[in-house]
Amino acid sequence: MISVTLKNLKKYFGEVRAVDNLNLQIGEGEFMALLGPSGCGKTTTLLTIAGFYKPTAGEVYFNDRMVNDIPPRSRNIGMVFQSYALYPHMNVLDNIAFPLKLKKQPKKVWRKKAVEVAKLLQIDDLLDRMPAQLSGGQQQRVALARALIKQPQLLLLDEPLSNLDAKLRIVMRAELKRLQKDLGITTIFVTHDQMEAMTMADRIAVLKSGKLQQVGTPDELYDEPANVFVASFIGTPPMNFIRGSLLKSGSSYVFECEHFRILLDEVVVQKIRRFPVTNNVILGIRPEDVEMGRGEIKGEIYVVEPMGRDTLVTVKFGDVYIKVLTSSTVKYSIGENVSLSFKSDKVQLFDGETEESLYVKGRDER
Amino acid sequence: MRRWIPYILLVLIALPFLVMYVGFFMQAFGEGMHLGIIPEKFGFSNFRFLWQPIAWGLGKTTIWVTLLNTLIFACVSGAIVTVVCMLAGYALSRIEFKGRDFFMILQLFLHAVPGHILLIAIFFLLFYLKLLHRIPGVALARASLEIPLGVWIAKGFFDSIPWDIERSAMIDGCTRLQVWYKIFLPLVKPGIAAVFIWGFLFAWHDFIYVYTLLPGTVKLLSTLIQSLIATEVIDYGYLAALSVFYMVPPLVLFVYLQKALLKVPIFGGKGL
Numbered sequence: 311m312i313s314v315t316l317k318n319l320k321k322y323f324g325e326v327r328a329v330d331n332l333n334l335q336i337g338e339g340e341f342m343a344l345l346g347p348s349g350c351g352k353t354t355t356l357l358t359i360a361g362f363y364k365p366t367a368g369e370v371y372f373n374d375r376m377v378n379d380i381p382p383r384s385r386n387i388g389m390v391f392q393s394y395a396l397y398p399h400m401n402v403l404d405n406i407a408f409p410l411k412l413k414k415q416p417k418k419v420w421r422k423k424a425v426e427v428a429k430l431l432q433i434d435d436l437l438d439r440m441p442a443q444l445s446g447g448q449q450q451r452v453a454l455a456r457a458l459i460k461q462p463q464l465l466l467l468d469e470p471l472s473n474l475d476a477k478l479r480i481v482m483r484a485e486l487k488r489l490q491k492d493l494g495i496t497t498i499f500v501t502h503d504q505m506e507a508m509t510m511a512d513r514i515a516v517l518k519s520g521k522l523q524q525v526g527t528p529d530e531l532y533d534e535p536a537n538v539f540v541a542s543f544i545g546t547p548p549m550n551f552i553r554g555s556l557l558k559s560g561s562s563y564v565f566e567c568e569h570f571r572i573l574l575d576e577v578v579v580q581k582i583r584r585f586p587v588t589n590n591v592i593l594g595i596r597p598e599d600v601e602m603g604r605g606e607i608k609g610e611i612y613v614v615e616p617m618g619r620d621t622l623v624t625v626k627f628g629d630v631y632i633k634v635l636t637s638s639t640v641k642y643s644i645g646e647n648v649s650l651s652f653k654s655d656k657v658q659l660f661d662g663e664t665e666e667s668l669y670v671k672g673r674d675e676r
Numbered sequence: 677m678r679r680w681i682p683y684i685l686l687v688l689i690a691l692p693f694l695v696m697y698v699g700f701f702m703q704a705f706g707e708g709m710h711l712g713i714i715p716e717k718f719g720f721s722n723f724r725f726l727w728q729p730i731a732w733g734l735g736k737t738t739i740w741v742t743l744l745n746t747l748i749f750a751c752v753s754g755a756i757v758t759v760v761c762m763l764a765g766y767a768l769s770r771i772e773f774k775g776r777d778f779f780m781i782l783q784l785f786l787h788a789v790p791g792h793i794l795l796i797a798i799f800f801l802l803f804y805l806k807l808l809h810r811i812p813g814v815a816l817a818r819a820s821l822e823i824p825l826g827v828w829i830a831k832g833f834f835d836s837i838p839w840d841i842e843r844s845a846m847i848d849g850c851t852r853l854q855v856w857y858k859i860f861l862p863l864v865k866p867g868i869a870a871v872f873i874w875g876f877l878f879a880w881h882d883f884i885y886v887y888t889l890l891p892g893t894v895k896l897l898s899t900l901i902q903s904l905i906a907t908e909v910i911d912y913g914y915l916a917a918l919s920v921f922y923m924v925p926p927l928v929l930f931v932y933l934q935k936a937l938l939k940v941p942i943f944g945g946k947g948l
Contacts, residue, residue: 389847391878395840398948399862412849456848499877 311338311496312372312463314359314379319368321354321520328354329519331368339488339494343511345501345543351501351520356466359498361385372464385464386458388495392469394449396441402428402438402452409460427455430489447478454486458493465490465497471506483509504544516540538592538665539656547597547622550632553662555589565659566592569627570607575654579632582659583670590662595652597622597635605651614642625650681751703916709878722917730900737767739921745811746896747925750879752815757826757875758868765830766856770842780831783824791821795888802889814889817877826871833867834860848895871934880926897922 314336320331329351336342344352357363361369361382369376373479376383380506396405403424404411410420428434431451450470457465470486471479487510490497501507501634510530516523516531516539524536535541543550554567563574564584602623621638624631625648634650642648659668699713704722706715720807729736767773768780798817799808807813837860861868881914883898890896895903901922 357843360847362846382843383849383851387847389843389844391840393838393840395838395844397841397845397859408845409848412854456844460849470944587765 311494313338313340314496314498315369315371316355316359317369317371319355319358319370321351321363322366327520329358332517332520332522334515334522334525336496336498339496341490341497341499341510341512343499343501343507343514344517345504345507345514346362346517346523347543348502349519350517352502352517353468354520355517356468356498356500359464360387360389360466362660383549386460386462387464387466388460388462389466390450390453390457390468390470393630394441394453394473396449396452396456398441400441401437402433402439402441402444405441405452406437406455406459408456413460415561420637423459423496424455427459430458431455446474447482450474450482450519454489458495459604459651463663465495466577467499468495469500469502472501472503479506505546507525508544510644513615516543534667534669535594535658536667538594538660539630541660545596547633549594549658551660552593552595552630552632554591554593556591556659557589565591565657567593567630569609569630572606572652572654574657574668577655578659581669584667585668588663591668592662592665594658594660595632597633599653599656600632600634600639600650601649601653602636602650604651607651608647611642611644611646612647613644638649647666700916700919703913704920705917706889706913715718723921725914725921727920735893737900739918742895742897742900743925744878745894746898748898749811749815749818750876752812753819753822753879754872754874754876755817756819757822758872760823761826761830761871761875762861762864762868763856763870764823764827766834766860768831769834771852772788780828783827787824792884794821795884798885799889801850808889809894811890811894814885815879815888818882818885819875822875826874829874830864830867830871833864833870863915873929873933876929877926878927891895 313379314334314571316332316334319329319332319334320327332344332351332355337473346352354363358365361377361380369378371377371591372385382478397408403421406428407420409518410423425434425437428437431454433448433455436448436452441452444452450473459565467486471482474482481575483506490510499507499511506532511528512525513525514531515525518539524531524540526534531540531544535544535549538551542551553565554565557564557566559573562576563579565572567573588661607627609625609627609632612624612631615622616638617623620635621640623634623636623642625634626632632650636642660666661668695713702713702715703709705720706718706720707721708716710716725739729738730742764933777899802808802813803816805813807816841859841863842855845859850858881898883902886896887899887902889908897918899913901918904910904918
């Protein structure tokens with residue numbers, strides 16, 4: 311297994327900066343997700359690691375070896391594409407064994423290995439079928455088998471789950487994660503689905519417009535987002551944001567906006583690394599960290615969305631809407647007046663200008 | 677009544693062409709013609725060239741020698757067009773290089789140039805290459821006329837193959853050339869058939885190149901028919917029968933290759 315290091319990686323297409331000065335280290339055996347909206351440069355990054363794109367500047371290292379000039383076929387990587395990219399004119403067995411056949415391995419050897427890896431992925435009964443005769447989930451397993459058969463030192467997955475139906479996606483999510491842990495292959499996984507990244511990856515790198523926003527474990531990204539973008543991208547339903555001012559009040563601090571003011575908890579104030587030049591800030595609070603029923607924030611229920619176990623309630627204050635995740639045991643109706651409060655230690659604060667978090671990060675201050 | 681009017685109109689428009697075709701087949705299969713279209717009886721006497729030598733000038737030839745010459749000419753031309761277009765089409769579809777766009781526009785421009793105006797230049801070119809008066813040489817010249825548009829046709833087929841398939845093959849260990857022949861060629865079989873037919877048909881139908889660049893002693897079907905017209909007494913039945921014979925091989929080829937032409941593979945994965 312190898313570690314992968316991206317050093318000041320840049321990839322421009324004309325004026326477009328698809329990847330802009332990316333620095334990232336992926337450890338041996340690590341499962342890393344590249345997460346971001348479409349057009350954020352995550353697939354470009356993956357294709358650069360695979361060797362299809364030459365970096366405009368910067369380097370890609372496999373362990374200590376710079377691989378910029380090594381063609382994809384010599385990098386010993388396995389890759390699964392979003393479209394699976396099976397060869398339509400070969401049956402499943404030939405598809406899986408293709409990498410070994412190219413290496414001119416004898417039929418006995420490649421057949422045995424192909425059957426082995428097919429068994430691992432539970433597709434050994436499909437070996438005679440043509441790709442067009444397979445379901446999406448089966449095709450994906452074949453693509454995975456083909457990527458694994460040459461025992462790659464690095465596995466690249468480009469949105470491998472996004473063509474599956476919702477139910478199968480959840481099954482495959484768990485299976486892929488387990489498989490990755492069993493085989494211990496360093497894996498880089500591209501997705502635009504934060505849920506996939508959260509559930510599967512050891513660490514997640516969030517990208518936006520070619521720039522790295524934050525790298526961290528799923529918990530770190532969830533609890534300590536580096537900026538408004540990460541905070542809004544991670545978690546469903548997404549975090550609520552309220553613009554306001556950060557004011558000193560005696561020995562403590564107060565967040566004040568048009569419709570309410572709250573005294574910030576001591577824990578929160580402790581975490582603040584620097585105070586913004588202007589007092590313009592954005593307060594972030596996750597829907598599950600808002601408590602209904604008591605508190606000094608008063609609003610009117612705008613809409614109620616039952617989701618089974620929970621209910622998502624949108625509360626309106628003037629032109630501000632806050633989503634609240636509550637237990638579905640209490641029933642609310644539209645137009646009802648409610649009061650609510652924020653779990654004081656869960657409040658996030660961002661600079662109103664730069665949208666960067668004001669908090670000390672557990673990791674990057676270490 | 678009203679609903680018959682469109683049909684009547686269509687028949688009227690189609691009539692001259694239909695009469696032409698009917699007349700053509702009547703001539704070929706009929707004997708003792710009246711008014712050029714009504715035969716006294718049907719028979720195969722016009723097809724006597726199949727078992728008799730064909731008199732031409734002072735010499736004689738047989739249909740089979742001529743057919744073989746024509747087949748060699750058309751197949752060589754088709755093969756050259758296919759090989760060049762398949763390689764060039766892949767490169768233009770997949771590889772970035774300087775002047776690619778210019779090259780593609782140049783191909784369209786070249787296609788617009790009528791082949792006839794190049795005859796003299798090609799005559800000298802073949803002469804210096806010692807290929808003049810030889811079927812493969814003339815087939816090469818003929819193929820060069822169809823390559824420009826053939827390249828575009830081939831490029832279209834390669835363009836339809838998703839990048840993921842190519843990338844996947846390269847990850848699996850293919851060189852560019854291996855991607856081309858192990859993955860792409862099997863997937864663009866309809867394209868190969870289309871380009872081959874393209875090259876074959878134009879060579880098969882060619883007259884002016886064959887007439888100018890091959891010696892009079894080497895006859896192809898097109899020049900054979902022409903030489904029969906250029907006599908004092910024209911046997912139209914004989915000529916029509918020979919023309920029917922001339923039509924058959926391309927038709928057979930078309931029927932044989934249409935399966936390949938229609939067989940478009942399903943790319944990548946489900947719904948893609």
